[in-house]
Amino acid sequence: MDIQQLWQGALAELEISLSKANFTTWFKNTNIASFNEKRIVVSVPNAFTQTWFEKKYNSKIIKALQRLTNNQVEEVHYRVETTRQTPAGTIAHSVVEKTVTIASAPAKEEPRKENHSGLNERYVFENFIVGKNNELAHAASIAVSKNPGKGYNPLFIYGDVGLGKTHLLQAIGNSLLKTSGGTMRVLYVTCERFTNDFIHAVRNGRAKEFKDVYRNVDCILIDDIQFITGKEGTQEEFFHTFNALHQTNKQIVLTSDRPPKAIPALEHRLLSRFVQGMIADIALPDLETRIAILETKCQERGMTISKEILSFIAASVQSNIRELEGALNRVLAYHELNRSEPTLDSTKSVLSSLATQSIRRSVTPKQLMATVASFYDITHEDLVGQSRKKELVFPRQIVMYLLREEAQFSYPSIGNELGGRDHTTAIHAYTKIAKAVEIDEKLRQEIHLIRQRLYHDT
Ligand code: ADP
Ligand code: MG
Numbered sequence: 214m215d216i217q218q219l220w221q222g223a224l225a226e227l228e229i230s231l232s233k234a235n236f237t238t239w240f241k242n243t244n245i246a247s248f249n250e251k252r253i254v255v256s257v258p259n260a261f262t263q264t265w266f267e268k269k270y271n272s273k274i275i276k277a278l279q280r281l282t283n284n285q286v287e288e289v290h291y292r293v294e295t296t297r298q299t300p301a302g303t304i305a306h307s308v309v310e311k312t313v314t315i316a317s318a319p320a321k322e323e324p325r326k327e328n329h330s331g332l333n334e335r336y337v338f339e340n341f342i343v344g345k346n347n348e349l350a351h352a353a354s355i356a357v358s359k360n361p362g363k364g365y366n367p368l369f370i371y372g373d374v375g376l377g378k379t380h381l382l383q384a385i386g387n388s389l390l391k392t393s394g395g396t397m398r399v400l401y402v403t404c405e406r407f408t409n410d411f412i413h414a415v416r417n418g419r420a421k422e423f424k425d426v427y428r429n430v431d432c433i434l435i436d437d438i439q440f441i442t443g444k445e446g447t448q449e450e451f452f453h454t455f456n457a458l459h460q461t462n463k464q465i466v467l468t469s470d471r472p473p474k475a476i477p478a479l480e481h482r483l484l485s486r487f488v489q490g491m492i493a494d495i496a497l498p499d500l501e502t503r504i505a506i507l508e509t510k511c512q513e514r515g516m517t518i519s520k521e522i523l524s525f526i527a528a529s530v531q532s533n534i535r536e537l538e539g540a541l542n543r544v545l546a547y548h549e550l551n552r553s554e555p556t557l558d559s560t561k562s563v564l565s566s567l568a569t570q571s572i573r574r575s576v577t578p579k580q581l582m583a584t585v586a587s588f589y590d591i592t593h594e595d596l597v598g599q600s601r602k603k604e605l606v607f608p609r610q611i612v613m614y615l616l617r618e619e620a621q622f623s624y625p626s627i628g629n630e631l632g633g634r635d636h637t638t639a640i641h642a643y644t645k646i647a648k649a650v651e652i653d654e655k656l657r658q659e660i661h662l663i664r665q666r667l668y669h670d671t
Contacts, residue, residue, distance in 0.1 A: 215549065216245040220255075222546045223277040225539020230273065239265060246294060251287035253278060256294035263291045281546050330390065331401035336383035340509055344502030345654075347377060350493040354381045354466075358388040361397070361432050361464035365491030367455075371469045372495030373661075375533035378468040381495075382434045385466055389432055398430045404440040408447045415446070423450075428457045432464040438487075439469040443478045455486055465490075497661060498534065499654060503527035506534060507541055516545065522560050528651065529564050532661055540564055576619050576667060578630045584667045585612045588659075597632030613639050614646035615663070 220243075228236045239262055246256040255274070257263050266274065271289065278286040338358075343351045350370045357368050370378050386399045402410075407427075414423035427433070433454075441448055458465055469476065472494070473487040498506070507523045526544065530537040547563045548555045586593055589608040596609055609631060616622040616630060617639075627639035650657050 362462040367465035375535035610642035613642035
Protein backbone atom coordinates (compact mmCIF):
# COMPACT_ATOMS: atom_id res chain seq x y z
CA MET A 214 0.00 0.00 0.00
CA ASP A 215 1.25 3.42 -0.88
CA ILE A 216 1.42 5.83 2.04
CA GLN A 217 1.90 8.74 -0.34
CA GLN A 218 -1.51 8.10 -1.79
CA LEU A 219 -3.05 7.66 1.60
CA TRP A 220 -1.74 11.06 2.67
CA GLN A 221 -2.84 12.68 -0.57
CA GLY A 222 -6.28 11.25 0.03
CA ALA A 223 -6.32 12.58 3.59
CA LEU A 224 -5.15 16.01 2.41
CA ALA A 225 -7.87 16.09 -0.19
CA GLU A 226 -10.44 15.54 2.56
CA LEU A 227 -8.91 17.99 4.98
CA GLU A 228 -8.72 20.66 2.34
CA ILE A 229 -12.46 20.54 1.96
CA SER A 230 -13.13 21.30 5.58
CA LEU A 231 -10.54 24.04 6.08
CA SER A 232 -10.15 27.51 4.69
CA LYS A 233 -7.67 27.74 1.85
CA ALA A 234 -5.33 29.94 3.86
CA ASN A 235 -5.32 27.54 6.78
CA PHE A 236 -4.85 24.56 4.58
CA THR A 237 -1.86 25.95 2.70
CA THR A 238 -0.26 27.38 5.81
CA TRP A 239 -0.35 24.17 7.77
CA PHE A 240 -0.36 21.29 5.37
CA LYS A 241 2.33 22.09 2.86
CA ASN A 242 5.45 20.00 3.33
CA THR A 243 3.72 17.40 5.43
CA ASN A 244 3.82 13.71 4.74
CA ILE A 245 3.32 10.28 6.20
CA ALA A 246 6.67 9.10 7.51
CA SER A 247 5.53 5.65 8.54
CA PHE A 248 2.47 3.50 8.95
CA ASN A 249 2.76 0.48 11.18
CA GLU A 250 -0.41 -1.41 11.79
CA LYS A 251 -2.45 1.05 13.80
CA ARG A 252 0.02 3.89 14.13
CA ILE A 253 0.78 6.59 11.63
CA VAL A 254 3.64 9.05 11.96
CA VAL A 255 3.16 12.27 10.07
CA SER A 256 6.22 14.35 9.33
CA VAL A 257 5.81 18.09 9.61
CA PRO A 258 8.25 20.86 8.70
CA ASN A 259 8.53 22.62 12.04
CA ALA A 260 7.59 22.60 15.70
CA PHE A 261 4.81 25.12 15.24
CA THR A 262 3.06 22.85 12.86
CA GLN A 263 3.59 19.92 15.16
CA THR A 264 1.95 21.65 18.10
CA TRP A 265 -0.81 23.01 15.94
CA PHE A 266 -1.62 19.58 14.55
CA GLU A 267 -1.62 18.01 18.00
CA LYS A 268 -3.83 20.70 19.46
CA LYS A 269 -6.13 21.66 16.65
CA TYR A 270 -6.21 19.25 13.79
CA ASN A 271 -5.53 15.90 15.39
CA SER A 272 -9.11 14.68 15.40
CA LYS A 273 -9.75 15.86 11.85
CA ILE A 274 -6.59 14.15 10.64
CA ILE A 275 -7.35 10.90 12.45
CA LYS A 276 -10.89 10.88 11.11
CA ALA A 277 -9.74 11.40 7.55
CA LEU A 278 -7.15 8.64 7.84
CA GLN A 279 -9.62 6.28 9.45
CA ARG A 280 -12.15 6.80 6.73
CA LEU A 281 -9.54 6.05 4.10
CA THR A 282 -8.22 2.95 5.81
CA ASN A 283 -11.48 1.48 6.91
CA ASN A 284 -10.67 2.34 10.53
CA GLN A 285 -7.29 0.64 10.62
CA VAL A 286 -5.60 3.72 12.03
CA GLU A 287 -5.87 4.25 15.75
CA GLU A 288 -3.23 6.81 16.58
CA VAL A 289 -1.37 9.53 14.75
CA HIS A 290 1.90 11.09 15.88
CA TYR A 291 3.61 14.15 14.52
CA ARG A 292 7.32 14.43 14.03
CA VAL A 293 9.38 17.39 12.91
CA GLU A 294 11.44 16.47 9.92
CA THR A 295 13.26 18.81 7.60
CA THR A 296 14.34 17.67 4.19
CA ARG A 297 17.01 19.50 2.29
CA GLN A 298 19.25 18.97 -0.68
CA THR A 299 22.89 18.26 0.15
CA PRO A 300 25.52 19.50 -2.30
CA ALA A 301 25.84 16.00 -3.67
CA GLY A 302 22.17 16.08 -4.49
CA THR A 303 21.16 13.34 -2.11
CA ILE A 304 18.44 14.03 0.33
CA ALA A 305 19.50 14.67 3.88
CA HIS A 306 16.98 14.08 6.61
CA SER A 307 17.33 15.61 9.98
CA VAL A 308 14.81 14.39 12.41
CA VAL A 309 13.89 16.46 15.39
CA GLU A 310 12.09 14.41 17.98
CA LYS A 311 9.23 15.57 20.09
CA THR A 312 11.43 17.34 22.62
CA VAL A 313 11.19 20.50 20.52
CA THR A 314 9.23 23.12 22.36
CA ILE A 315 6.82 25.56 20.85
CA ALA A 316 9.11 28.40 21.81
CA SER A 317 11.63 27.49 19.14
CA ALA A 318 10.96 29.38 15.96
CA PRO A 319 9.84 27.56 12.83
CA ALA A 320 12.51 26.78 10.28
CA LYS A 321 13.47 30.04 8.57
CA GLU A 322 13.86 28.61 5.13
CA GLU A 323 10.96 26.54 3.94
CA PRO A 324 12.27 23.10 2.99
CA ARG A 325 11.84 23.01 -0.75
CA LYS A 326 11.35 19.97 -2.85
CA GLU A 327 11.43 22.03 -6.02
CA ASN A 328 14.46 23.11 -7.98
CA HIS A 329 15.76 26.66 -7.61
CA SER A 330 13.11 28.01 -9.98
CA GLY A 331 10.46 27.02 -7.48
CA LEU A 332 8.98 24.70 -10.11
CA ASN A 333 7.55 21.29 -9.51
CA GLU A 334 8.33 18.93 -12.39
CA ARG A 335 4.98 17.23 -12.02
CA TYR A 336 3.14 20.08 -13.67
CA VAL A 337 3.73 19.96 -17.41
CA PHE A 338 1.67 20.55 -20.54
CA GLU A 339 1.86 16.86 -21.41
CA ASN A 340 -0.35 15.86 -18.51
CA PHE A 341 -2.73 18.80 -18.72
CA ILE A 342 -6.06 17.85 -20.25
CA VAL A 343 -7.54 20.45 -22.54
CA GLY A 344 -11.30 20.88 -22.58
CA LYS A 345 -13.70 23.62 -23.55
CA ASN A 346 -13.33 25.06 -20.08
CA ASN A 347 -9.62 25.82 -20.31
CA GLU A 348 -8.90 25.99 -24.05
CA LEU A 349 -8.07 29.66 -24.11
CA ALA A 350 -5.90 29.62 -21.00
CA HIS A 351 -4.07 26.59 -22.33
CA ALA A 352 -3.52 28.08 -25.79
CA ALA A 353 -2.27 31.33 -24.32
CA SER A 354 0.09 29.46 -22.00
CA ILE A 355 1.51 27.46 -24.90
CA ALA A 356 1.96 30.67 -26.89
CA VAL A 357 3.81 32.28 -24.01
CA SER A 358 6.06 29.29 -23.59
CA LYS A 359 6.95 29.40 -27.29
CA ASN A 360 7.48 33.13 -27.45
CA PRO A 361 8.19 34.49 -24.00
CA GLY A 362 8.07 38.25 -23.62
CA LYS A 363 6.99 38.79 -27.20
CA GLY A 364 3.29 38.15 -27.38
CA TYR A 365 0.96 38.16 -24.43
CA ASN A 366 2.60 40.11 -21.67
CA PRO A 367 1.47 39.84 -19.00
CA LEU A 368 -0.64 36.74 -19.30
CA PHE A 369 -3.28 36.77 -16.59
CA ILE A 370 -5.06 33.48 -15.88
CA TYR A 371 -8.00 33.37 -13.53
CA GLY A 372 -10.48 30.78 -12.34
CA ASP A 373 -11.90 29.13 -9.26
CA VAL A 374 -9.82 27.13 -6.88
CA GLY A 375 -8.69 23.69 -7.98
CA LEU A 376 -9.23 24.21 -11.69
CA GLY A 377 -5.63 24.03 -12.88
CA LYS A 378 -4.16 27.54 -12.68
CA THR A 379 -1.05 26.51 -10.82
CA HIS A 380 -0.63 23.54 -13.11
CA LEU A 381 -0.67 25.75 -16.21
CA LEU A 382 1.56 28.38 -14.65
CA GLN A 383 4.15 25.81 -13.71
CA ALA A 384 3.86 24.09 -17.06
CA ILE A 385 4.90 27.35 -18.71
CA GLY A 386 7.97 27.51 -16.48
CA ASN A 387 8.91 23.88 -16.97
CA SER A 388 8.52 24.17 -20.71
CA LEU A 389 10.71 27.30 -20.85
CA LEU A 390 13.42 25.60 -18.83
CA LYS A 391 13.31 22.56 -21.07
CA THR A 392 13.33 24.30 -24.43
CA SER A 393 16.08 26.70 -23.38
CA GLY A 394 18.18 23.84 -22.07
CA GLY A 395 18.04 25.40 -18.61
CA THR A 396 19.53 28.71 -19.71
CA MET A 397 16.42 30.76 -19.15
CA ARG A 398 16.05 32.22 -15.71
CA VAL A 399 12.55 31.27 -14.65
CA LEU A 400 11.14 32.09 -11.24
CA TYR A 401 7.92 30.71 -9.83
CA VAL A 402 6.63 32.23 -6.60
CA THR A 403 3.36 32.46 -4.80
CA CYS A 404 2.18 35.95 -4.07
CA GLU A 405 2.49 35.07 -0.42
CA ARG A 406 6.13 34.25 -0.82
CA PHE A 407 6.80 37.39 -2.84
CA THR A 408 5.18 39.41 -0.07
CA ASN A 409 7.10 37.66 2.70
CA ASP A 410 10.40 38.00 0.89
CA PHE A 411 9.74 41.66 0.38
CA ILE A 412 8.78 42.29 4.00
CA HIS A 413 11.86 40.42 5.27
CA ALA A 414 14.09 42.23 2.84
CA VAL A 415 12.85 45.60 4.01
CA ARG A 416 13.09 44.65 7.66
CA ASN A 417 16.62 43.35 7.30
CA GLY A 418 17.88 46.13 5.09
CA ARG A 419 18.32 43.79 2.13
CA ALA A 420 16.22 45.56 -0.45
CA LYS A 421 19.02 45.29 -2.97
CA GLU A 422 19.19 41.50 -2.72
CA PHE A 423 15.46 41.36 -3.15
CA LYS A 424 15.69 43.39 -6.35
CA ASP A 425 18.56 41.23 -7.56
CA VAL A 426 16.47 38.13 -7.21
CA TYR A 427 13.22 39.40 -8.62
CA ARG A 428 14.43 41.64 -11.39
CA ASN A 429 17.11 39.42 -12.84
CA VAL A 430 14.85 36.87 -14.40
CA ASP A 431 13.64 36.17 -17.92
CA CYS A 432 10.26 35.00 -16.79
CA ILE A 433 8.41 35.49 -13.54
CA LEU A 434 5.40 33.38 -12.63
CA ILE A 435 3.35 34.68 -9.72
CA ASP A 436 0.62 32.47 -8.35
CA ASP A 437 -2.51 33.74 -6.61
CA ILE A 438 -1.80 37.41 -7.14
CA GLN A 439 -5.19 38.25 -5.55
CA PHE A 440 -3.44 37.99 -2.19
CA ILE A 441 -1.65 41.24 -2.92
CA THR A 442 -4.84 42.99 -1.97
CA GLY A 443 -4.46 45.58 0.75
CA LYS A 444 -0.70 45.24 1.06
CA GLU A 445 0.32 48.68 -0.07
CA GLY A 446 4.06 48.37 0.29
CA THR A 447 4.09 45.10 -1.58
CA GLN A 448 1.88 46.49 -4.32
CA GLU A 449 4.26 49.37 -4.79
CA GLU A 450 7.29 47.09 -4.98
CA PHE A 451 5.48 44.73 -7.29
CA PHE A 452 4.58 47.64 -9.55
CA HIS A 453 8.26 48.50 -9.92
CA THR A 454 9.28 44.88 -10.41
CA PHE A 455 6.58 44.56 -13.03
CA ASN A 456 7.75 47.63 -14.91
CA ALA A 457 11.40 46.69 -14.77
CA LEU A 458 10.64 43.29 -16.26
CA HIS A 459 8.04 44.43 -18.74
CA GLN A 460 10.21 47.18 -20.16
CA THR A 461 12.95 44.70 -20.95
CA ASN A 462 10.50 42.28 -22.56
CA LYS A 463 10.67 39.72 -19.83
CA GLN A 464 7.64 37.49 -19.57
CA ILE A 465 5.21 37.93 -16.69
CA VAL A 466 2.44 35.43 -15.94
CA LEU A 467 -0.04 35.88 -13.13
CA THR A 468 -2.86 33.74 -11.78
CA SER A 469 -5.76 34.76 -9.61
CA ASP A 470 -9.02 33.32 -8.36
CA ARG A 471 -10.89 36.25 -9.91
CA PRO A 472 -10.50 38.70 -12.78
CA PRO A 473 -8.26 41.75 -12.20
CA LYS A 474 -11.21 44.12 -11.79
CA ALA A 475 -12.62 42.00 -9.00
CA ILE A 476 -9.49 42.09 -6.86
CA PRO A 477 -10.42 44.42 -4.02
CA ALA A 478 -8.18 47.33 -3.08
CA LEU A 479 -5.92 46.81 -6.06
CA GLU A 480 -4.12 50.00 -6.98
CA HIS A 481 -5.36 51.42 -10.21
CA ARG A 482 -1.94 51.51 -11.82
CA LEU A 483 -1.52 47.78 -11.16
CA LEU A 484 -4.96 47.01 -12.49
CA SER A 485 -4.15 48.80 -15.70
CA ARG A 486 -0.93 46.76 -16.00
CA PHE A 487 -2.76 43.49 -15.45
CA VAL A 488 -5.24 44.13 -18.21
CA GLN A 489 -2.79 45.34 -20.79
CA GLY A 490 -1.76 41.87 -21.94
CA MET A 491 -3.93 38.82 -22.27
CA ILE A 492 -6.60 37.67 -19.84
CA ALA A 493 -7.77 34.07 -19.98
CA ASP A 494 -10.16 32.29 -17.68
CA ILE A 495 -10.60 28.67 -16.67
CA ALA A 496 -14.18 27.55 -16.12
CA LEU A 497 -15.64 24.39 -14.66
CA PRO A 498 -14.75 21.27 -16.64
CA ASP A 499 -17.58 19.29 -18.21
CA LEU A 500 -18.15 15.62 -17.51
CA GLU A 501 -16.12 14.44 -20.48
CA THR A 502 -13.10 16.52 -19.48
CA ARG A 503 -13.34 15.29 -15.92
CA ILE A 504 -13.33 11.69 -17.09
CA ALA A 505 -10.33 12.38 -19.32
CA ILE A 506 -8.49 13.90 -16.37
CA LEU A 507 -9.19 10.84 -14.26
CA GLU A 508 -7.96 8.61 -17.07
CA THR A 509 -4.63 10.46 -17.22
CA LYS A 510 -4.22 10.32 -13.46
CA CYS A 511 -4.76 6.55 -13.58
CA GLN A 512 -2.30 6.17 -16.44
CA GLU A 513 0.31 8.17 -14.55
CA ARG A 514 0.06 5.61 -11.79
CA GLY A 515 -0.08 2.64 -14.09
CA MET A 516 -3.58 1.73 -12.93
CA THR A 517 -6.51 0.71 -15.06
CA ILE A 518 -9.98 1.45 -13.84
CA SER A 519 -13.11 0.85 -15.83
CA LYS A 520 -14.71 3.74 -17.62
CA GLU A 521 -17.94 3.07 -15.75
CA ILE A 522 -16.25 3.69 -12.41
CA LEU A 523 -14.38 6.74 -13.66
CA SER A 524 -17.62 8.18 -14.98
CA PHE A 525 -19.21 7.65 -11.61
CA ILE A 526 -16.37 9.44 -9.83
CA ALA A 527 -16.43 12.25 -12.38
CA ALA A 528 -20.15 12.66 -11.91
CA SER A 529 -19.82 12.87 -8.13
CA VAL A 530 -17.26 15.68 -8.04
CA GLN A 531 -18.09 18.55 -10.33
CA SER A 532 -16.54 21.75 -9.20
CA ASN A 533 -12.91 21.19 -8.29
CA ILE A 534 -10.27 19.04 -9.94
CA ARG A 535 -8.26 18.74 -6.77
CA GLU A 536 -11.31 17.25 -5.09
CA LEU A 537 -11.84 15.06 -8.11
CA GLU A 538 -8.32 13.70 -7.74
CA GLY A 539 -8.95 13.34 -4.03
CA ALA A 540 -11.97 11.18 -4.74
CA LEU A 541 -9.95 9.01 -7.10
CA ASN A 542 -7.13 8.71 -4.55
CA ARG A 543 -9.61 7.70 -1.96
CA VAL A 544 -11.03 4.96 -4.13
CA LEU A 545 -7.55 3.71 -5.05
CA ALA A 546 -6.24 3.83 -1.49
CA TYR A 547 -9.24 1.98 -0.16
CA HIS A 548 -8.91 -0.85 -2.64
CA GLU A 549 -5.19 -1.11 -2.23
CA LEU A 550 -5.55 -1.43 1.49
CA ASN A 551 -8.20 -4.05 1.12
CA ARG A 552 -6.41 -5.71 -1.76
CA SER A 553 -9.54 -5.71 -3.87
CA GLU A 554 -10.52 -4.54 -7.34
CA PRO A 555 -12.83 -1.56 -7.37
CA THR A 556 -16.36 -2.25 -8.53
CA LEU A 557 -19.09 0.29 -9.13
CA ASP A 558 -20.74 -0.67 -5.85
CA SER A 559 -17.59 -0.49 -3.76
CA THR A 560 -16.73 2.86 -5.37
CA LYS A 561 -20.17 4.18 -4.51
CA SER A 562 -19.82 3.17 -0.92
CA VAL A 563 -16.30 4.63 -0.62
CA LEU A 564 -17.52 7.91 -2.03
CA SER A 565 -20.79 8.09 -0.17
CA SER A 566 -19.14 9.47 2.95
CA LEU A 567 -17.33 12.00 0.79
CA ALA A 568 -20.62 13.45 -0.32
CA THR A 569 -21.65 14.27 3.21
CA GLN A 570 -18.08 15.32 4.00
CA SER A 571 -18.05 18.09 1.50
CA ILE A 572 -20.77 20.00 3.26
CA ARG A 573 -18.66 22.93 4.27
CA ARG A 574 -20.97 24.03 6.97
CA SER A 575 -24.52 23.16 7.71
CA VAL A 576 -27.12 25.08 5.83
CA THR A 577 -30.60 25.76 7.04
CA PRO A 578 -33.52 25.56 4.60
CA LYS A 579 -34.19 29.19 5.41
CA GLN A 580 -30.72 30.30 4.29
CA LEU A 581 -30.88 28.12 1.25
CA MET A 582 -34.25 29.42 0.15
CA ALA A 583 -33.24 33.01 0.78
CA THR A 584 -30.09 32.55 -1.30
CA VAL A 585 -31.94 30.99 -4.21
CA ALA A 586 -34.73 33.56 -4.05
CA SER A 587 -32.29 36.45 -4.15
CA PHE A 588 -30.26 34.78 -6.89
CA TYR A 589 -33.33 34.60 -9.15
CA ASP A 590 -34.69 37.86 -7.87
CA ILE A 591 -37.96 36.48 -6.57
CA THR A 592 -39.51 36.39 -3.10
CA HIS A 593 -39.93 33.66 -0.51
CA GLU A 594 -43.67 33.73 -1.19
CA ASP A 595 -42.97 33.05 -4.86
CA LEU A 596 -41.00 29.95 -3.87
CA VAL A 597 -43.63 28.45 -1.62
CA GLY A 598 -46.62 29.71 -3.60
CA GLN A 599 -48.77 27.91 -6.16
CA SER A 600 -48.09 29.90 -9.33
CA ARG A 601 -47.06 27.76 -12.31
CA LYS A 602 -45.15 30.54 -14.04
CA LYS A 603 -41.98 29.19 -15.56
CA GLU A 604 -39.77 31.79 -13.92
CA LEU A 605 -41.01 30.61 -10.52
CA VAL A 606 -41.21 26.87 -11.15
CA PHE A 607 -37.56 26.64 -12.06
CA PRO A 608 -36.10 28.31 -8.93
CA ARG A 609 -38.46 26.15 -6.87
CA GLN A 610 -36.95 23.04 -8.46
CA ILE A 611 -33.46 24.35 -7.79
CA VAL A 612 -34.36 24.80 -4.12
CA MET A 613 -35.63 21.23 -3.95
CA TYR A 614 -32.51 19.93 -5.65
CA LEU A 615 -30.23 21.84 -3.30
CA LEU A 616 -32.17 20.89 -0.17
CA ARG A 617 -31.43 17.31 -1.06
CA GLU A 618 -27.84 17.82 -2.21
CA GLU A 619 -26.69 20.25 0.44
CA ALA A 620 -28.82 19.41 3.43
CA GLN A 621 -29.74 15.75 2.78
CA PHE A 622 -33.42 16.46 3.30
CA SER A 623 -35.91 13.66 2.74
CA TYR A 624 -38.37 14.15 -0.09
CA PRO A 625 -41.38 14.57 2.21
CA SER A 626 -39.61 17.24 4.24
CA ILE A 627 -38.54 19.01 1.05
CA GLY A 628 -42.21 19.07 0.06
CA ASN A 629 -43.08 20.55 3.46
CA GLU A 630 -40.49 23.30 3.22
CA LEU A 631 -41.94 24.35 -0.10
CA GLY A 632 -45.36 25.17 1.17
CA GLY A 633 -46.67 21.64 1.73
CA ARG A 634 -46.05 20.06 -1.64
CA ASP A 635 -46.30 16.35 -2.24
CA HIS A 636 -43.09 14.27 -1.96
CA THR A 637 -43.48 13.09 -5.56
CA THR A 638 -43.12 16.71 -6.67
CA ALA A 639 -39.83 16.85 -4.76
CA ILE A 640 -38.62 13.63 -6.38
CA HIS A 641 -39.53 14.92 -9.80
CA ALA A 642 -37.77 18.24 -9.25
CA TYR A 643 -34.64 16.62 -7.87
CA THR A 644 -34.23 14.08 -10.67
CA LYS A 645 -34.96 16.65 -13.32
CA ILE A 646 -32.31 19.08 -12.10
CA ALA A 647 -29.80 16.33 -11.34
CA LYS A 648 -30.05 15.13 -14.94
CA ALA A 649 -29.93 18.62 -16.40
CA VAL A 650 -26.81 19.48 -14.40
CA GLU A 651 -24.93 16.75 -16.17
CA ILE A 652 -25.51 18.08 -19.65
CA ASP A 653 -26.14 21.76 -19.19
CA GLU A 654 -22.96 23.73 -18.65
CA LYS A 655 -24.80 26.96 -17.97
CA LEU A 656 -26.97 25.41 -15.30
CA ARG A 657 -23.93 23.88 -13.65
CA GLN A 658 -22.27 27.28 -13.45
CA GLU A 659 -25.48 28.75 -12.08
CA ILE A 660 -25.70 26.19 -9.30
CA HIS A 661 -22.04 26.65 -8.61
CA LEU A 662 -22.62 30.37 -8.12
CA ILE A 663 -25.54 29.72 -5.79
CA ARG A 664 -23.41 27.35 -3.73
CA GLN A 665 -20.70 29.96 -3.57
CA ARG A 666 -23.13 32.54 -2.24
CA LEU A 667 -24.44 30.02 0.21
CA TYR A 668 -21.11 29.04 1.67
CA HIS A 669 -18.81 31.95 1.12
CA ASP A 670 -20.97 34.99 1.61
CA THR A 671 -22.08 35.97 5.02
P1 ADP B 1 -5.57 25.90 -8.91
O1 ADP B 1 -4.17 26.45 -8.90
O2 ADP B 1 -6.44 26.51 -9.96
O3 ADP B 1 -6.22 25.95 -7.56
P2 ADP B 1 -4.24 23.43 -9.51
O4 ADP B 1 -3.45 23.84 -10.68
O5 ADP B 1 -3.50 23.30 -8.22
O6 ADP B 1 -5.51 24.37 -9.29
O7 ADP B 1 -4.97 22.08 -9.86
C1 ADP B 1 -5.47 21.18 -8.89
C2 ADP B 1 -5.13 19.77 -9.28
O8 ADP B 1 -5.87 19.42 -10.43
C3 ADP B 1 -3.67 19.58 -9.65
O9 ADP B 1 -3.23 18.35 -9.17
C4 ADP B 1 -3.66 19.59 -11.16
O10 ADP B 1 -2.62 18.79 -11.68
C5 ADP B 1 -5.01 19.01 -11.48
N1 ADP B 1 -5.55 19.56 -12.74
C6 ADP B 1 -6.24 20.70 -12.89
N2 ADP B 1 -6.61 20.89 -14.16
C7 ADP B 1 -6.14 19.84 -14.84
C8 ADP B 1 -6.20 19.43 -16.21
N3 ADP B 1 -6.83 20.18 -17.12
N4 ADP B 1 -5.59 18.29 -16.56
C9 ADP B 1 -4.97 17.53 -15.63
N5 ADP B 1 -4.89 17.84 -14.33
C10 ADP B 1 -5.46 18.98 -13.92
MG1 MG C 1 -3.14 27.30 -7.33
